Amino acid sequence: xxxxxxxxxxxxxxxxxxxxxxxxxxxELKAEVRDLPRQTDVLRRGDxxxxxxxxxxxxxxxxxxxPGGGRQIHxxxxxTEAPSVESLxxxxxxxxxxxxVHSRIGLFPHDQLHRLIDERPEIRxxxxxxxxxxxxxxxxxxxRNSTMTAYASLAHLFCEMFTRAQAAGLTNGNSCALPxxxxxxxxxxxxxxxxxNRTLQALRETGAVEWRSGRxxxxxxxxxxxxxxxHPHYLHLRSNPRVRxxx
Amino acid sequence: xxxxxxxxxxxxxxxLDEEGLELSSDQDARMQAIIGARSLISAEVLEGRxxxxxxxxxxxxxxxxxxxxxxxxxxxxxxxxxxIGKPPIxxxx
Numbered sequence: 001x002x003x004x005x006x007x008x009x010x011x012x013x014x015x016x017x018x019x020x021x022x023x024x025x026x027x028e029l030k031a032e033v034r035d036l037p038r039q040t041d042v043l044r045r046g047d048x049x050x051x052x053x054x055x056x057x058x059x060x061x062x063x064x065x066x067p068g069g070g071r072q073i074h075x076x077x078x079x080t081e082a083p084s085v086e087s088l089x090x091x092x093x094x095x096x097x098x099x100x101v102h103s104r105i106g107l108f109p110h111d112q113l114h115r116l117i118d119e120r121p122e123i124r125x126x127x128x129x130x131x132x133x134x135x136x137x138x139x140x141x142x143x144r145n146s147t148m149t150a151y152a153s154l155a156h157l158f159c160e161m162f163t164r165a166q167a168a169g170l171t172n173g174n175s176c177a178l179p180x181x182x183x184x185x186x187x188x189x190x191x192x193x194x195x196x197n198r199t200l201q202a203l204r205e206t207g208a209v210e211w212r213s214g215r216x217x218x219x220x221x222x223x224x225x226x227x228x229x230x231h232p233h234y235l236h237l238r239s240n241p242r243v244r245x246x247x
Numbered sequence: 248x249x250x251x252x253x254x255x256x257x258x259x260x261x262x263l264d265e266e267g268l269e270l271s272s273d274q275d276a277r278m279q280a281i282i283g284a285r286s287l288i289s290a291e292v293l294e295g296r297x298x299x300x301x302x303x304x305x306x307x308x309x310x311x312x313x314x315x316x317x318x319x320x321x322x323x324x325x326x327x328x329x330x331i332g333k334p335p336i337x338x339x340x
Contacts, residue, residue, distance in 0.1 A: 150290060182266050193268055194253045194283025195290065201262045
């Protein structure tokens with residue numbers, strides 16, 4: 001496994017150009033590496049974090065629990081992604097962050113990152129950009145859940161996770177690991193588990209996608225993208241061929 | 248805890264649940280089936296269709312049938328003339 005600092009440099013590099021000296025400075029960051037058993041939390045609402053989390057293996061998720069006990073998942077986080085950079089500037093956490101499956105995380109002390117931010121404007125710019133993209137993803141999920149059918153929503157989630165896996169270098173041909181259960185997908189899309197299962201079956205029948213035993217395989221990307229009305233612009237990835245820098 | 252599978256039989260045919268849910272009792276499984284049936288019915292209603300002939304067939308790890316919830320038993324259905332007077336108070340469910 002790559003050192004955590006190099007992984008962070010790789011992740012920030014998805015959003016913009018990182019000068020070699022900044023990349024080297026990030027690579028020198030020391031992180032505490034920790035294993036997180038499945039369905040345990042690393043951050044709970046109200047916590048006052050002193051570290052920024054990076055995913056080194058497995059899959060994390062950010063979620064809220066409603067007054068009736070219902071769970072809304074706000075996002076999933078693949079290896080290389082950094083779910084809690086905003087904790088550098090916010091006093092406490094307003095959601096829970098946990099592991100979907102047994103995961104490995106790195107913890108960067110805030111003071112180390114603050115020092116880099118003060119000394120290196122490109123790192124500051126990319127960390128800011130990374131947290132803004134998080135916001136864009138939350139907005140897309142809200143719009144997806146409130147405007148799309150279950151069928152299109154599920155296709156949209158698959159399109160997004162595959163695109164992010166691609167950016168993180170985690171795809172193998174047309175497939176990537178997506179070790180979710182239907183219960184997690186249901187709580188991300190605001191559906192019941194039964195409805196999710198029925199919807200998955202309907203999507204499978206199109207021949208566009210297969211999701212089985214924790215692995216997502218995209219068999220027909222244009223078809224899946226059309227079903228989902230998916231456009232990756234909101235991910236603001238450098239690798240995104242559709243991003244036109246007109247503005 | 249035991250694993251329950253929620254197989255759906257409705258206008259779209261039969262959908263096998265290959266994954267199932269870990270639940271503490273048959274009663275919990277019945278509640279999940281009712282909630283699931285209601286969610287399927289409501290999605291269809293939004294598309295302008297109401298077909299109450301479906302059912303959810305709950306099975307266990309041995310593929311034995313535990314219970315079945317018919318869609319028509321998952322909702323109160325009232326047909327006929329509009330109610331007279333004040334609207335009825337919605338059942339608390």
